[in-house]
Amino acid sequence: MAKISKAQLEKLQKKYKTDDAIGKLFGITRQAVHQLRTKFGIAPVADKHKERDEAIIKAYNAGVSGTALAKKYDLSISQTYRIINESKGGPAKKPAKKTAKKAVKKVAKKAEKPAKKAAKKAVKKAVKKVAKKKGK
Template sequence: MAKISKAELIKLQKKFKTDARIGEEFGITRQAIHQLRKKYGIESRIAGNKERNEEIIKMRDDGKSVESIAKKFDLSIPQTYRIIKETSAAPKKAAKKVSKKETAAPKKAAAPKKAAAPKKAAGKKTGKKK
């Protein structure tokens, strides 16, 4: 793994913004940068974006386009949509799964069964052989 100090990683995070971009600079993976951040106890940039996300929601509520919001905050359009969806949606309770048996109409009580007539025995035929 690359030798990057905690102070250097903090500077790189401000400059390049993403773990992937920092990794590209040092020829290592995004995951390796992530592990270094965890080792040094450095939060990701995304963790402190509550205020930004609230501002994104406010701008969207004011009628701004997702494209203009994404450009202002230097985000991708899909990322902006995800933030809007996750931030503005109130947590929903999971719907209870209902089995087919519970949704079917209640059945009438079954009538008592009658005794079956005795079956004829299969076997020998009665009669004379010719």
């Protein structure tokens, strides 16, 4: 791993912002830079894409499509729309689907089946008994 001091890493982070850019400078991976940051207790840069995000929002509000913006800024379409939606103050993520209720219903149905079978067997048995008594 590269010999980078804590002070050096802090300066590089202010200048280059991303772990990837710092890694390319030293010929190491972004993961190695991340490990150094965590070792030294340096927090990641929170606003590294602030200018880009503001430009995306401004262009989108001016009428540029999300797909065109994704191509221009080399982002996925979903990431582009996530940036746009977060700027509107809406939820960043969709609420989770209500699959738990379905699972509970399935389990309840499966639990009912053996009980229904047992009840049907008891009824059939009683009917046979009655039929035998009438036949005698």
